[in-house]
Amino acid sequence: MLTKLRPFARGFLEKASAMFEMYVCALADEDYERAVVKLLDPDGVYFGDDGERVVSSEELKRRGMKSLVVIPGAEAAAAAVILDDTDTAWPSVHQDNLILVDRYLYFASAACRRFNHSRLESLVEQGRDEGEDDGSLAGVLDALRRVHKVFFDGNCSDVRDAIREVRRQVLHGCTVVFRRSDEGSAVWSLAERFGAVCQVDVSETATHVVAEHPGTQKAQWARDNNKFLVNQDWIKAASFRWCRQGERAFPVLI
Structure with missing residues (x-):
């Protein structure tokens, strides 16, 4: 299996970690999940030594979908921001916490599909890649900064309200x-x-x-x-x- 880091992935983690305590929550095979986390964070700077902030996929599989309930300290959804490339993996109660990130479709794959299920050409087929400064992660990082500012600089006590406010400005x-x-x-x-x-x-x-x-x-x-x-x-x-x-x-x- 080939895995390629998205441009700006480590820079994104470095800058986001200054604002948030970060966890990995995935439904993938646990060995694969931890291998990818090791690739992203080889020194355990962002997700803790030995992946201590990597939620067990087995625990999530028992629930049938992702949930903030299994993340320590995130019982209060009012303080948690979710980044994911799909909203279907999260229950309706957490939809207002979610910021969607478009999928990084670098390799040619049958999974490269648009909203209407027509074939979407991968980046490698297009002979290009995302930019460090103008790619999806850069845009999401800017959104996180705005959400963080609204939450901490204003009178906002619920991050979901901050997300809604920033979203409406787009x-x-x-x-x-x-x-x-x-x-x-x-x-x-x-x-x-x-x-x-x-x-x-x-x-x-x-x-x-x-x-x-x-x-x-x-x-x-x-x-x-x-x-x-x-x-x-x-x-x-x-x-x-x-x-x-x-x-x-x-x-x-x-």
Whole structure:
């Protein structure tokens, strides 16, 4: 098995450890889990000597999913932030603690799939890699810093409130027009969670139009009225990077 560290992985751990006490919580095979932790933290600086802050996967498997309950000191979910690449591994009671990180799909794999289950080309197939300064971990680190600041510098006593506040700032000021069939959809709800106002009708207050095809009436209206025309991945990318993304990188293509 080949394992590659994500760019900025150790730098991320170094900087995040200055703000948080960190634990590893995974449902993977325990030997594999500890081997990866040893690769990430060979000197036990971030997760303790002998992996003392690595939660046993056997304990989690008995529960059937991940949980903050098995992490010492995290009984109060009001003080715990979760980073994961999937929300389905966590119970509903912990969803407000979760910051999603997009998966690092470096090697070609059948697991490289988009939200709609179509094949996603891996980074190695694209002949590139994430950047140290502008990759996913850098964006998440910035989000953690903002959450930390809101929690400790304000009147916030629950980190879940801090996460919600920081999340809402990401697309604040964006009014996004969707297809009528997308009203209430997952991507619509995602945009709202990150602070956007969503609507199905075009208006002067609209800032963005999300379209699947450049030939639709709404897409043409966006071009005629100097509005941003983007595909749905613009919203998904903002949700993973926790900052508004450049619209030109998400064109609506034929």
